[in-house]
Amino acid sequence: MDTQDFLFILLAILFTARVLAELAARAGAPPVIGELAAGILLGPSVFGWLSPGETLRALAEIGIILLLFQVGLETDVRRLARAGLHSAGLALAGFGLPMLFGFVVMYWGFGAPALVAVFVGGTLTATSIGITVRVLADLGRQQTPEGQIVLGAAVLDDVLGVVLLALLYEFSAAGGVSLANGAKVLLFVGAFFVLAPIVAKLMSGVVHRMESQTQIPGLIPTVMVSLVLFFAWLAHVMGAPELLGGFAAGLALSRRFFLPFGIALRTDPRFSERIEAQMQPIIQLFTPIFFVVVGLSLNLRAVDWAKPEIWLLSVSLLSVAVAGKVLGAMVLPLPARMRWLVGTAMVPRGEVGLIFAEIGIQTGVLDDLLYASLIIVIALTTLVPPFLMKWMIRRQPTVADLSP
Amino acid sequence: MDTQDFLFILLAILFTARVLAELAARAGAPPVIGELAAGILLGPSVFGWLSPGETLRALAEIGIILLLFQVGLETDVRRLARAGLHSAGLALAGFGLPMLFGFVVMYWGFGAPALVAVFVGGTLTATSIGITVRVLADLGRQQTPEGQIVLGAAVLDDVLGVVLLALLYEFSAAGGVSLANGAKVLLFVGAFFVLAPIVAKLMSGVVHRMESQTQIPGLIPTVMVSLVLFFAWLAHVMGAPELLGGFAAGLALSRRFFLPFGIALRTDPRFSERIEAQMQPIIQLFTPIFFVVVGLSLNLRAVDWAKPEIWLLSVSLLSVAVAGKVLGAMVLPLPARMRWLVGTAMVPRGEVGLIFAEIGIQTGVLDDLLYASLIIVIALTTLVPPFLMKWMIRRQPTVADLSP
Numbered sequence: 001m002d003t004q005d006f007l008f009i010l011l012a013i014l015f016t017a018r019v020l021a022e023l024a025a026r027a028g029a030p031p032v033i034g035e036l037a038a039g040i041l042l043g044p045s046v047f048g049w050l051s052p053g054e055t056l057r058a059l060a061e062i063g064i065i066l067l068l069f070q071v072g073l074e075t076d077v078r079r080l081a082r083a084g085l086h087s088a089g090l091a092l093a094g095f096g097l098p099m100l101f102g103f104v105v106m107y108w109g110f111g112a113p114a115l116v117a118v119f120v121g122g123t124l125t126a127t128s129i130g131i132t133v134r135v136l137a138d139l140g141r142q143q144t145p146e147g148q149i150v151l152g153a154a155v156l157d158d159v160l161g162v163v164l165l166a167l168l169y170e171f172s173a174a175g176g177v178s179l180a181n182g183a184k185v186l187l188f189v190g191a192f193f194v195l196a197p198i199v200a201k202l203m204s205g206v207v208h209r210m211e212s213q214t215q216i217p218g219l220i221p222t223v224m225v226s227l228v229l230f231f232a233w234l235a236h237v238m239g240a241p242e243l244l245g246g247f248a249a250g251l252a253l254s255r256r257f258f259l260p261f262g263i264a265l266r267t268d269p270r271f272s273e274r275i276e277a278q279m280q281p282i283i284q285l286f287t288p289i290f291f292v293v294v295g296l297s298l299n300l301r302a303v304d305w306a307k308p309e310i311w312l313l314s315v316s317l318l319s320v321a322v323a324g325k326v327l328g329a330m331v332l333p334l335p336a337r338m339r340w341l342v343g344t345a346m347v348p349r350g351e352v353g354l355i356f357a358e359i360g361i362q363t364g365v366l367d368d369l370l371y372a373s374l375i376i377v378i379a380l381t382t383l384v385p386p387f388l389m390k391w392m393i394r395r396q397p398t399v400a401d402l403s404p
Numbered sequence: 405m406d407t408q409d410f411l412f413i414l415l416a417i418l419f420t421a422r423v424l425a426e427l428a429a430r431a432g433a434p435p436v437i438g439e440l441a442a443g444i445l446l447g448p449s450v451f452g453w454l455s456p457g458e459t460l461r462a463l464a465e466i467g468i469i470l471l472l473f474q475v476g477l478e479t480d481v482r483r484l485a486r487a488g489l490h491s492a493g494l495a496l497a498g499f500g501l502p503m504l505f506g507f508v509v510m511y512w513g514f515g516a517p518a519l520v521a522v523f524v525g526g527t528l529t530a531t532s533i534g535i536t537v538r539v540l541a542d543l544g545r546q547q548t549p550e551g552q553i554v555l556g557a558a559v560l561d562d563v564l565g566v567v568l569l570a571l572l573y574e575f576s577a578a579g580g581v582s583l584a585n586g587a588k589v590l591l592f593v594g595a596f597f598v599l600a601p602i603v604a605k606l607m608s609g610v611v612h613r614m615e616s617q618t619q620i621p622g623l624i625p626t627v628m629v630s631l632v633l634f635f636a637w638l639a640h641v642m643g644a645p646e647l648l649g650g651f652a653a654g655l656a657l658s659r660r661f662f663l664p665f666g667i668a669l670r671t672d673p674r675f676s677e678r679i680e681a682q683m684q685p686i687i688q689l690f691t692p693i694f695f696v697v698v699g700l701s702l703n704l705r706a707v708d709w710a711k712p713e714i715w716l717l718s719v720s721l722l723s724v725a726v727a728g729k730v731l732g733a734m735v736l737p738l739p740a741r742m743r744w745l746v747g748t749a750m751v752p753r754g755e756v757g758l759i760f761a762e763i764g765i766q767t768g769v770l771d772d773l774l775y776a777s778l779i780i781v782i783a784l785t786t787l788v789p790p791f792l793m794k795w796m797i798r799r800q801p802t803v804a805d806l807s808p
């Protein structure tokens with residue numbers, strides 16, 4: 001790929017994403033749908049002009065990491081901790097139920113081998129943290145109690161997803177499961193999540209001091225992006241998803257962050273404001289690239305729409321995928337309407353489901369029929385819930401609306 | 405290359421560049437030297453950890469285009485036009501003299517074939533607009549009369565360089581020169597430079613109107629970067645260097661832009677300020693990547709330092725390279741000290757020289773010995789002038805210092 005071609009591709013992505021996001025907003029749909037649609041349009045599903053190459057995937061990854069950094073920046077750790085138990089319950093139920101249902105449907109319903117049934121179940125466990133968080137932010141619901149429960153559950157789901165993927169990968173490659181490995185990954189991820197914000201906090205103190213001394217402009221953009229990339233890389237080394245590194249760095253720099261044992265390491269509020277003001281344009285530039293690349297990765301032409309088996313499989317898996325996530329929300333001690341909102345927010349599979357499906361077809365565990373059905377399930381669970389959530393919020397006032 | 409690897413490479417580049425730029429500033433050297441040094445350290449010259457791949461080159465290209473966009477934003481068109489004749493003279497002399505001297509030295513001095521002599525001369529004509537502009541900005545001399553003369557000359561030099569490269573490329577590939585082609589390129593580039601700012605100005609009016617209507621945040625970063633990329637792509641299509649597209653877009657949006665025939669298309673100053681405030685962090689993030697990639701591309705290990713012929717060749721070409729640029733400045737109607745400053749500012753060859761040398765070795769016109777000598781010349785002309793310029797400015801007050 002030539003550099004000139006790449007400039008043009010980037011132009012096409014940024015421009016189409018913006019135009020479709022504006023159209024979506026005017027039509028009353030969530031803007032993120034416009035960005036996903038841009039990817040579907042430009043990608044193999046419709047026009048086939050673009051396919052997500054190495055460079056685009058790298059920029060998209062930076063986009064999602066920076067988005068999670070921003071989510072972290074805006075998160076109140078106390079409130080997140082208060083939501084913790086509910087989040088954990090929601091994450092475990094939203095992880096366990098689709099896995100179980102998916103396995104049962106495939107193994108007993110369709111007579112698939114156990115490994116295949118486990119893989120399909122695994123694909124259904126994913127929650128797309130990117131899409132969930134973006135829709136909540138678009139609707140202004142990120143800071144509400146239900147928003148914090150969903151955020152916490154989505155973060156935990158991502159960790160569980162990575163552990164499962166590691167196990168499945170080993171399972172399908174070596175034919176044996178090592179639970180010790182899974183436990184090791186969980187331990188490392190836990191250690192990362194306890195230590196990373198503390199380290200990030202200390203490092204931001206160094207950046208703050210550097211800022212008062214430097215004579216060269218541009219400290220915050222380069223050093224803060226470096227910091228975020230460092231924690232993303234550290235997360236990867238510890239076996240966690242990279243985007244959680246961005247989240248941890250954001251948490252540490254948020255104005256509402258506190259260290260355990262009451263250690264006072266306050267961030268100067270003006271410093272926080274400068275960080276937010278200068279990181280904002282960078283985040284806004286990279287984030288749409290991520291959602292467009294999700295759309296590009298979703299090849300709807302890979303589906304042979306004429307086969308009746310596809311419809312049977314898709315409808316079965318779709319019911320399982322939705323029921324598994326929504327049922328988990330029903331046990332939460334929230335008003336019924338909020339339970340539905342939380343349950344719906346957990347449904348999008350997005351990029352996480354695509355990664356599972358892709359590994360499944362690459363290792364030969366999934367055949368074309370199953371892969372196509374999963375693509376349908378991922379597309380529908382990704383594209384429909386944003387509309388439902390918007391409709392629910394508009395119809396029904398939430399706690400936040402009653403007590404602003 | 406994995407996405408994780410890329411995140412780590414980007415981290416290494418941003419972090420090393422910043423640290424070395426800070427060290428350079430503290431040691432009294434221009435910060436850009438620190439960024440070039442970061443590339444030389446990380447690249448094949450010293451540690452060999454990184455080589456500039458497709459993705460890095462693309463990001464570097466965005467960096468230089470955005471830097472030129474910023475230069476355009478800060479340029480006063482009237483002042484640039486006033487410098488026009490001097491710039492044109494300087495550009496033609498700084499283009500023609502190194503070409504002529506280079507040819508004479510190679511053809512008669514070293515007995516090289518005519519094609520080789522032309523190619524070496526061509527490599528010596530380049531002026532690195534990126535390094536020149538960055539050093540002037542670092543020294544706060546961009547808005548001075550001599551700064552505007554250098555800027556105009558660097559822009560013209562880039563156009564002349566592209567025309568020459570197109571001709572040389574054809575010459576070395578087909579064995580025949582088509583002057584008609586060169587004229588066509590010049591015509592297109594001229595048309596681009598007259599029309600692009602007008603079109604960009606009209607488009608920015610559309611963006612301004614969109615901004616007052618949109619409900620989704622992030623308009624300026626995505627749409628302005630799209631606009632800049634569009635003009636970079638347009639420049640390429642018209643046969644001009646991409647970075648001039650960035651410059652034209654910046655010119656059109658600058659607060660001091662006026663259209664020919666007195667057409668009033670004023671930019672709302674608050675809109676200009678928002679553009680500058682939001683583009684600044686993005687530009688500051690991408691620009692260092694460009695200078696690091698220039699350093700990465702400079703393989704000092706490709707030089708066999710023990711061969712005496714290399715020294716003879718390098719010293720000859722270096723004298724020619726410096727004399728050709730500095731002599732051009734001597735005819736300017738400026739005080740002597742400013743002539744020296746302007747002449748020195750034109751010396752860096754940087755990335756433009758590297759592109760020539762790379763094409764030369766790829767097409768087989770240059771042998772290893774000549775290539776190595778040119779690398780030495782490019783390295784010295786790129787790394788030494790920033791120090792000289794800083795020293796000159798510190799020792800001698802310029803017009804700007806006398807009338808602030």
